[in-house]
Amino acid sequence: MAQLFDFKKVTIGPRALTAVVELAPSAPLMTSENPEATELVLDLMPALADHVCLGDAAPTFGEVAADTELAHLLEHVTVELLAQTDIAGDVSSGRTVQTDERTYEVTLSCVDDVLVAGALSSAAWVLQWAYSGGGDPRPDVDAIVGGLVALVESASDQEGEKNDEAAAEEPEPAPVEEAPADAEPEPASESEEPEAPTDSEPAAEEPVPDDAELPEDQPSEEEPPSAPSPWDLNAVPRPHPIR
Numbered sequence: 001m002a003q004l005f006d007f008k009k010v011t012i013g014p015r016a017l018t019a020v021v022e023l024a025p026s027a028p029l030m031t032s033e034n035p036e037a038t039e040l041v042l043d044l045m046p047a048l049a050d051h052v053c054l055g056d057a058a059p060t061f062g063e064v065a066a067d068t069e070l071a072h073l074l075e076h077v078t079v080e081l082l083a084q085t086d087i088a089g090d091v092s093s094g095r096t097v098q099t100d101e102r103t104y105e106v107t108l109s110c111v112d113d114v115l116v117a118g119a120l121s122s123a124a125w126v127l128q129w130a131y132s133g134g135g136d137p138r139p140d141v142d143a144i145v146g147g148l149v150a151l152v153e154s155a156s157d158q159e160g161e162k163n164d165e166a167a168a169e170e171p172e173p174a175p176v177e178e179a180p181a182d183a184e185p186e187p188a189s190e191s192e193e194p195e196a197p198t199d200s201e202p203a204a205e206e207p208v209p210d211d212a213e214l215p216e217d218q219p220s221e222e223e224p225p226s227a228p229s230p231w232d233l234n235a236v237p238r239p240h241p242i243r
Contacts, residue, residue: 001132002026005074005124008103010117017110019120021071023102028131032067040130041073045080045141070127071104072096077123078108078116084145087152088115114155118148 004027009020023029031038042048042065049062053076056064061076075094082088094108110116122144129139 001128004070004128004131007124012110012113012117015110016107017113017116017120018105018107020099021074021104021106022100023070023104025102028070029102030067031065031070031073034131035066037131037134038066038073040134041077041127044126044130044139045077047083048076048080051076051079069096069098069104070131071098071106074120074123074127075106075108077126078106078120081119081122081141081145081148082108082116084141085115085119085148085152087112087149088119112152115148115152118151122148 002024004024006022006024007019008022011018028034042062048065049060051061053059053061053064056068058064061068065073065076075096079092079094082092089109089111092109094106097105097107099105106120108116108120126139126144129135
């Protein structure tokens with residue numbers, strides 16, 4: 001028999017994984033079309049009968065499993081595999097909605113996209129075995145569950161290695177060189193203005209002869225000093241201009 005399911009699209013959200021599933025033309029739409037194959041699945045995974053089945057004709061899946069959509073059976077097999085891993089959270093749940101004649105939308109609660117996608121793929125393989133006549137080798141559910149757990153651990157280890165490599169590749173900050181305490185200061189650049197020279201010493205006064213006529217006293221014509229600038233540091237005289 002050809003592949004039962006064709007996964008057209010898989011969308012991973014923050015809380016759920018949604019798969020658009022199309023059944024092959026030769027695949028049965030209802031489990032009642034192949035009761036022997038349906039019984040093989042229930043015998044392989046007996047816990048399916050105790051699943052709570054909300055919104056159906058009966059409260060448990062075991063009461064409707066013999067006559068329900070094949071996509072609905074796919075959902076419950078996936079949920080059972082997730083529950084057996086013990087790493088899918090306290091409650092695993094799903095929902096199946098028909099969107100076209102042979103197309104269904106299967107939504108599964110998602111705590112880890114790798115885990116849920118692996119469980120969905122494994123469930124499709126289990127149904128493929130059952131509806132292709134069964135036979136040997138019979139699927140080993142414990143081995144499937146162990147493989148799902150190992151898959152998640154491997155993906156987690158690879159993610160951790162990538163994070164470690166990314167952290168190792170980050171460049172370290174360049175050390176800041178400190179100048180030694182006895183280092184000479186750098187010369188000023190040409191653009192800096194030189195300091196104003198200090199006032200030179202007054203020239204020596206020439207002696208005045210005794211018989212020289214002294215000029216009459218003249219009134220002082222000096223202008224009164226201007227008010228000090230607020231930038232003159234309280235108007236204290238300075239030998240150099242303040243800049």
